[in-house]
Amino acid sequence: MYVLIVYDVEEKRVAKVLKFLRKYLNWIQNSVFEGEVTEAQLTEIKMGLKKITNKEQDSIIIFKARNQKWLNKEIMGKEKNPITNFLD
Protein backbone atom coordinates (compact mmCIF):
# COMPACT_ATOMS: atom_id res chain seq x y z
CA MET A 1 0.00 0.00 0.00
CA TYR A 2 0.98 3.62 -0.56
CA VAL A 3 1.89 5.58 2.58
CA LEU A 4 2.52 9.29 3.11
CA ILE A 5 3.86 10.42 6.47
CA VAL A 6 4.02 14.03 7.63
CA TYR A 7 5.53 14.84 10.98
CA ASP A 8 6.19 17.76 13.26
CA VAL A 9 8.63 16.71 15.98
CA GLU A 10 10.84 18.53 18.46
CA GLU A 11 14.15 19.66 16.96
CA LYS A 12 16.22 17.23 19.06
CA ARG A 13 14.32 14.24 17.57
CA VAL A 14 14.23 15.29 13.91
CA ALA A 15 17.47 13.55 12.90
CA LYS A 16 16.43 10.29 14.52
CA VAL A 17 13.02 10.28 12.81
CA LEU A 18 14.64 11.15 9.47
CA LYS A 19 17.19 8.34 9.76
CA PHE A 20 14.50 5.84 10.83
CA LEU A 21 11.96 6.63 8.11
CA ARG A 22 14.65 6.60 5.40
CA LYS A 23 14.92 2.84 5.95
CA TYR A 24 11.38 2.38 4.65
CA LEU A 25 10.28 5.43 2.66
CA ASN A 26 11.42 8.20 0.30
CA TRP A 27 12.04 11.67 1.64
CA ILE A 28 10.16 14.13 -0.61
CA GLN A 29 10.13 17.33 1.40
CA ASN A 30 11.02 18.55 4.89
CA SER A 31 9.12 16.32 7.33
CA VAL A 32 7.38 14.44 4.52
CA PHE A 33 8.02 10.82 3.45
CA GLU A 34 6.17 8.62 1.00
CA GLY A 35 6.42 5.13 -0.46
CA GLU A 36 5.05 1.64 -0.94
CA VAL A 37 5.14 -0.58 2.14
CA THR A 38 3.58 -3.83 3.27
CA GLU A 39 1.19 -4.03 6.25
CA ALA A 40 4.02 -5.60 8.28
CA GLN A 41 6.42 -2.77 7.39
CA LEU A 42 3.82 -0.20 8.35
CA THR A 43 3.45 -1.88 11.72
CA GLU A 44 7.23 -1.71 12.14
CA ILE A 45 7.20 1.96 11.18
CA LYS A 46 4.52 2.78 13.73
CA MET A 47 6.25 0.83 16.52
CA GLY A 48 9.59 2.45 15.69
CA LEU A 49 8.08 5.94 15.62
CA LYS A 50 6.43 5.29 18.98
CA LYS A 51 9.83 4.46 20.45
CA ILE A 52 11.72 7.48 19.10
CA THR A 53 9.09 10.22 19.46
CA ASN A 54 7.28 11.84 22.39
CA LYS A 55 3.52 11.53 22.09
CA GLU A 56 2.89 14.63 24.23
CA GLN A 57 5.12 16.90 22.12
CA ASP A 58 5.37 15.39 18.65
CA SER A 59 2.74 15.04 15.91
CA ILE A 60 2.78 12.37 13.19
CA ILE A 61 0.07 11.88 10.58
CA ILE A 62 0.03 8.73 8.48
CA PHE A 63 -2.01 8.70 5.26
CA LYS A 64 -2.64 5.33 3.63
CA ALA A 65 -4.10 4.50 0.25
CA ARG A 66 -4.57 0.91 -0.82
CA ASN A 67 -3.77 1.92 -4.35
CA GLN A 68 -1.23 4.57 -5.28
CA LYS A 69 -3.20 5.53 -8.36
CA TRP A 70 -6.01 6.90 -6.18
CA LEU A 71 -3.76 9.74 -5.15
CA ASN A 72 -2.57 12.17 -7.79
CA LYS A 73 0.56 14.12 -6.91
CA GLU A 74 1.51 17.49 -8.36
CA ILE A 75 4.65 19.45 -7.54
CA MET A 76 4.81 23.24 -7.71
CA GLY A 77 8.10 25.11 -7.51
CA LYS A 78 11.30 23.40 -6.47
CA GLU A 79 11.33 19.61 -6.39
CA LYS A 80 13.22 18.76 -3.23
CA ASN A 81 13.83 15.11 -4.01
CA PRO A 82 13.52 14.53 -7.74
CA ILE A 83 13.30 10.72 -7.53
CA THR A 84 9.95 10.48 -9.27
CA ASN A 85 7.80 13.34 -10.33
CA PHE A 86 4.74 11.15 -10.46
CA LEU A 87 4.36 7.94 -8.55
CA ASP A 88 5.24 5.18 -10.99
Next chain:
Amino acid sequence: MYVLIVYDVEEKRVAKVLKFLRKYLNWIQNSVFEGEVTEAQLTEIKMGLKKITNKEQDSIIIFKARNQKWLNKEIMGKEKNPITNFLD
Protein backbone atom coordinates in the same frame (compact mmCIF):
# COMPACT_ATOMS: atom_id res chain seq x y z
CA MET B 1 -12.30 16.30 -4.25
CA TYR B 2 -10.03 15.78 -1.29
CA VAL B 3 -6.78 17.76 -1.33
CA LEU B 4 -3.70 17.56 0.88
CA ILE B 5 -1.03 20.24 0.49
CA VAL B 6 2.44 20.08 2.03
CA TYR B 7 4.82 22.95 1.55
CA ASP B 8 8.34 23.99 2.39
CA VAL B 9 8.72 27.73 1.75
CA GLU B 10 11.25 30.38 2.77
CA GLU B 11 10.59 31.78 6.25
CA LYS B 12 9.59 35.23 4.96
CA ARG B 13 6.73 33.71 2.91
CA VAL B 14 5.34 31.24 5.48
CA ALA B 15 2.78 33.64 7.00
CA LYS B 16 1.43 34.63 3.59
CA VAL B 17 1.01 31.01 2.47
CA LEU B 18 -0.63 30.12 5.80
CA LYS B 19 -3.11 33.00 5.54
CA PHE B 20 -3.90 32.21 1.90
CA LEU B 21 -4.46 28.46 2.33
CA ARG B 22 -6.62 28.99 5.42
CA LYS B 23 -9.26 30.52 3.13
CA TYR B 24 -9.75 27.15 1.44
CA LEU B 25 -8.39 24.35 3.62
CA ASN B 26 -7.89 23.13 7.21
CA TRP B 27 -4.49 23.46 8.84
CA ILE B 28 -3.60 20.06 10.35
CA GLN B 29 0.11 20.35 11.05
CA ASN B 30 3.00 22.72 10.36
CA SER B 31 3.08 23.25 6.59
CA VAL B 32 0.25 20.78 6.02
CA PHE B 33 -3.31 21.61 4.92
CA GLU B 34 -6.17 19.37 3.87
CA GLY B 35 -9.81 19.65 2.84
CA GLU B 36 -12.55 19.23 0.26
CA VAL B 37 -12.42 21.66 -2.66
CA THR B 38 -13.97 21.98 -6.09
CA GLU B 39 -11.89 21.90 -9.30
CA ALA B 40 -12.40 25.66 -9.60
CA GLN B 41 -11.19 26.26 -6.05
CA LEU B 42 -8.13 24.11 -6.66
CA THR B 43 -7.31 26.22 -9.70
CA GLU B 44 -7.63 29.34 -7.55
CA ILE B 45 -5.35 27.78 -4.92
CA LYS B 46 -2.68 26.96 -7.49
CA MET B 47 -2.82 30.42 -9.09
CA GLY B 48 -2.69 32.08 -5.68
CA LEU B 49 0.26 29.96 -4.55
CA LYS B 50 2.10 30.79 -7.78
CA LYS B 51 1.72 34.49 -7.00
CA ILE B 52 2.89 34.37 -3.38
CA THR B 53 5.71 31.81 -3.61
CA ASN B 54 9.08 31.66 -5.38
CA LYS B 55 9.36 28.68 -7.68
CA GLU B 56 13.16 28.60 -7.45
CA GLN B 57 13.24 28.49 -3.65
CA ASP B 58 9.91 27.09 -2.45
CA SER B 59 8.47 23.59 -2.73
CA ILE B 60 4.76 22.74 -2.74
CA ILE B 61 3.28 19.27 -3.22
CA ILE B 62 -0.42 18.87 -3.88
CA PHE B 63 -2.02 15.46 -3.37
CA LYS B 64 -5.50 14.93 -4.79
CA ALA B 65 -7.92 12.07 -4.29
CA ARG B 66 -11.27 12.04 -6.06
CA ASN B 67 -12.76 10.38 -3.03
CA GLN B 68 -11.75 11.11 0.55
CA LYS B 69 -12.50 7.56 1.60
CA TRP B 70 -9.59 6.28 -0.52
CA LEU B 71 -7.20 7.85 1.90
CA ASN B 72 -7.12 6.61 5.48
CA LYS B 73 -5.65 9.03 8.00
CA GLU B 74 -4.11 8.03 11.31
CA ILE B 75 -2.67 10.42 13.88
CA MET B 76 0.13 9.44 16.27
CA GLY B 77 1.09 11.61 19.20
CA LYS B 78 -0.18 15.12 19.60
CA GLU B 79 -3.08 16.21 17.38
CA LYS B 80 -2.15 19.71 16.30
CA ASN B 81 -5.58 20.70 15.01
CA PRO B 82 -8.21 18.45 16.56
CA ILE B 83 -11.03 19.42 14.20
CA THR B 84 -11.64 15.89 13.03
CA ASN B 85 -9.64 12.88 13.95
CA PHE B 86 -10.80 11.02 10.89
CA LEU B 87 -12.07 12.64 7.75
CA ASP B 88 -15.84 12.58 8.08
